[in-house]
Amino acid sequence: MCFNKTLLSCSTIGDSFIHFLRISRKITCHLLRWGFVVAVSVAIILFGIIVVIFFMSWVNLVVNHEVTLRQGSQTTDWWVKPPVVPTIKVYIYNVTNADEFLNNGSKPIVDELGPYVYVEKWEKKNVTFNNNDTVTFHQEKIYYFDETQSVGSEDDVVVVPNIPMLSATSQSKHAARFLRLAMASIMDILKIKPFVEVSVGQLLWGYEDPLLKLAKDVVPKEQKLPYEEFGLMYNKNGTSKDVVTMFTGAGDITQYGLIDTFNGKPKLPHYSEDRCNDIMASDGSIFPPHLTKNSTIHIFDKDLCRKLPLVFEKEVTASNDVPAYRFTPPKNVFASVEENPDNMCFCPQGPPCAPSGFFNVSLCQYDSPILLSFPHFYLANESYRTAVEGITPPDEEKHKFFIDVQPLMGTAMRAKARIQINLAVSQVVDIKQVATFPDIVFPIMWFEEGLDSLPEEMTGLMKLATTVPPIAHAALSGSLFAAGILLLIVAIWRLVRGANRLNSLQLAPGHVGISANKGKDVQMSNVPKY
Numbered sequence: 001m002c003f004n005k006t007l008l009s010c011s012t013i014g015d016s017f018i019h020f021l022r023i024s025r026k027i028t029c030h031l032l033r034w035g036f037v038v039a040v041s042v043a044i045i046l047f048g049i050i051v052v053i054f055f056m057s058w059v060n061l062v063v064n065h066e067v068t069l070r071q072g073s074q075t076t077d078w079w080v081k082p083p084v085v086p087t088i089k090v091y092i093y094n095v096t097n098a099d100e101f102l103n104n105g106s107k108p109i110v111d112e113l114g115p116y117v118y119v120e121k122w123e124k125k126n127v128t129f130n131n132n133d134t135v136t137f138h139q140e141k142i143y144y145f146d147e148t149q150s151v152g153s154e155d156d157v158v159v160v161p162n163i164p165m166l167s168a169t170s171q172s173k174h175a176a177r178f179l180r181l182a183m184a185s186i187m188d189i190l191k192i193k194p195f196v197e198v199s200v201g202q203l204l205w206g207y208e209d210p211l212l213k214l215a216k217d218v219v220p221k222e223q224k225l226p227y228e229e230f231g232l233m234y235n236k237n238g239t240s241k242d243v244v245t246m247f248t249g250a251g252d253i254t255q256y257g258l259i260d261t262f263n264g265k266p267k268l269p270h271y272s273e274d275r276c277n278d279i280m281a282s283d284g285s286i287f288p289p290h291l292t293k294n295s296t297i298h299i300f301d302k303d304l305c306r307k308l309p310l311v312f313e314k315e316v317t318a319s320n321d322v323p324a325y326r327f328t329p330p331k332n333v334f335a336s337v338e339e340n341p342d343n344m345c346f347c348p349q350g351p352p353c354a355p356s357g358f359f360n361v362s363l364c365q366y367d368s369p370i371l372l373s374f375p376h377f378y379l380a381n382e383s384y385r386t387a388v389e390g391i392t393p394p395d396e397e398k399h400k401f402f403i404d405v406q407p408l409m410g411t412a413m414r415a416k417a418r419i420q421i422n423l424a425v426s427q428v429v430d431i432k433q434v435a436t437f438p439d440i441v442f443p444i445m446w447f448e449e450g451l452d453s454l455p456e457e458m459t460g461l462m463k464l465a466t467t468v469p470p471i472a473h474a475a476l477s478g479s480l481f482a483a484g485i486l487l488l489i490v491a492i493w494r495l496v497r498g499a500n501r502l503n504s505l506q507l508a509p510g511h512v513g514i515s516a517n518k519g520k521d522v523q524m525s526n527v528p529k530y
Helices: 002-067 074-080 098-104 163-174 177-190 200-205 210-218 341-346 382-386 456-504
Strands: 087-095 110-129 134-145 157-161 195-199 244-247 259-262 296-301 306-317 323-328 370-373 402-406 411-425 440-451
Touching: 002 456, 074 110, 087 200, 110 200, 110 440, 157 163, 157 200, 157 440, 163 177, 163 210, 163 411, 177 210, 195 200, 296 402, 306 402, 411 456
Parallel strands: 087 157
Antiparallel strands: 087 110, 087 440, 110 134, 134 244, 157 195, 244 259, 296 306, 306 323, 323 402, 370 411, 402 411, 411 440
């Protein structure tokens, strides 16, 4: 009897132990399964952190690839033949009292005429991609007069200072006296006067000038001027002869759109320091991408005779609601050397240098005393404007120079390049034609070149590039964090629950059948008796 009880107890304990092992195995598998889920959720959270840190870097890599100039790309096609309609608006200072000014010493009176509007067509010609991540081209600009936007016709007659004559007389101020007297005699014979009456079209695109014609016949061949007519925009309507080599951005995206060489030369020859001769700047159409509010961008045009810096002014919204940064020249860009010592190297011949608010481009204009300023003498001393009657006070919004650039892609969205052309006239008493002409900075004209918007096909892509990545960044990182944290919470809860169940499985009373019948006889009806 005792043996049978023992045998039954052992059998029951064995069954319970097997049952315990089965449950333990299930719970262990449960723990392993949810432990794997924990690992996956942690991996998702870590990937979310990686997305937060590196997502915009991935976007920037895509942007860099898309904007880089390379054969056959959409960006290059737009760059070669921009689908835009730029315009240039010309305003001319018509002198209304030329005789009184010369004969009686009256203050000159001008009447600002304009705008005379020309629609432009831009295209890069002879485009050649080089092996050193640069591209070489000639810039073509075709100008079409738009009478519908203009105040008058190209045939309108204006009276303006005779720039070739006044340039020659000013240059002769320090020459020998007999040369000045000889010049006066020549001008008397040719009936050259300090003011000329020409049409708007002639003033801009060229007219035959007696002095230039004479120079063509008497000046040695090596010293001849490269043109036979005079015009403020002479020889600019068509394909430029200048050869420009620009970085494509393939090797270094920070150099994207910057000029490498101009007519084969990496620097200008005019100034005393390399930083002033530097031409590594944009042509004004594209800039290096990923601009910030601390960025300084530069543009170069040979008529400016330097590269022009522009700094961040404010955030703006360009066409199609694309966000952009407005860049404009710093207030001291044309300041005197006393106000801005960095401009000293732009005064290679030493004092006197250009007055504050002006930039001397004579070295790029065959020594003609041409001074550039902003329209209406904006940022120059008030005395220069009041020396001439008829010019209203400058208006910053109407007369400042600015470019709106999409900072992520470096594309110019809107631009207003505003420059005034002035002639620095010096009195020369030995030349009777200008003996009464005082020392004066005489305004000739000012222009506004630029564009108001880009076509929708371009701005649509820019809008996607600027709006989708931040949304995708936030959505993807948020989804990853939410999914990872939710899985982690569920997995930890299931793990804790499974661990508790495993701990409760012990060989203790209430879990093994023999214990429940302790102290009682067990019916052994099926066990043989001995």
